[in-house]
Amino acid sequence: MCLSDSTSLMDRTxxxxxxxxxxIYCFSDYNVCWEPSVHAFTADCRESKSRLSRCPLCFQPLKFNLLEAPVSIPCPFTNGHNSPYAFNIGSMCGPLHISEYDDSELHIGITNSKGVVYNYTLTGVRRDECGWEQCVSLQLAPSGWSSLSDQWDAELEHFSSMALWAPQRFHEEREFGSRCYAFALTFINHMRTKAGKPCLTRDEFTGNYVLPRIKITSKYVRVYQEISHNGFYVPDKHRHEML
Ligand SMILES: [Zn+2]
Incomplete structure (x- = not known):
């Protein structure tokens, strides 16, 4: 089973x-559908920003000076399998659901040095080699931990085999959606203890590391959905919907 299915990938810029x-936000290729002549003209320069020809609000031709030129918005998703030593936040429903405005359950996993994602589920600890291609990755092993990176894989494997993470224990003391998080954070604290660092409480880790990234991701998802539905998106500046 893969975490995300390919139909829900967010692969447009x-x-x-x-x-x-x-x-005004839009996809980099938005103009194709309503300016065929421009499409033909720009077919040879697919990456060129000259594909944007008319403003979707006033329909006037767009001309930019250098300072006004369209900018790409960084995508908050990375391929978890290319993010060793990371805390990955994914969704069974696809990256569009990694948002604080979405009710679906998020899923958490920790990568080893080779990008295998260890995650605790109803069936015990899974070792996923695919399915985390679009997730939010928090790097866990800064330079000060380099001496531990050699031990990371062995520790993660050993930790995952502990009886604490047996399938039959998944429902014990379970707050909704939190057991995969508990697995990941307990491992992080296990490694922090080995590195002589104090453990992090769930509130500390969530507040300092997870929530800031989820907030950025939520805004991006919102903008992406609006563009998908309407072709473009104009945020309300007063409601802090800017990216
Ligand atoms: Zn305009």
Whole structure:
């Protein structure tokens, strides 16, 4: 089973430009559907920003000077299998559901040095070699931990084999959606203890590391969904919907 299915991948590039005194978000290829002549003209320069020809608000031709040129919005998702020593946040429903505005359950996993994602589920600890291609990854092993990185894989494997993470214990003391998180955070604290660092409480780890990334991701998902539905998106500046 893979965590995300390919139909829900978010693989289009979001760009932002200014016109009509507003910030306007769209996909980098949005103009194709309503300006065929421009499409033909720009077919040879697919990456060129010249594909943007008209503003979706005023329909005037777009001309940018260098400072106004459209900018790409960084995608908050990375391939968890290319992120060794990381805390990965994914969703069984696909990356569009990694958002604080979504009710579906998030799933957490820890990567070893080779990008295998260890995650605690109803069937015990899984070692996923695929399925985490679009997730939010928090790097866990800064340079000060380098002496531990050699031990990381063996520790993770040993930790995952402990009776604490047996399938039949999954429902014990379970707050909804939290057992995979407990597995990951307990391992992080296990490694922090070995490195002579104090353990982190769930609130500390969530507040300092997880929530800031989830907030950025939630805004991106919101903008992405709006563009998917409407072709473009103009945020309300007063509601802090900017990226
Ligand atoms: Zn305009």
């Amino acid at each position: 979001v760009i932002k430009f200014s016109h009509c005194d507003k910030d």
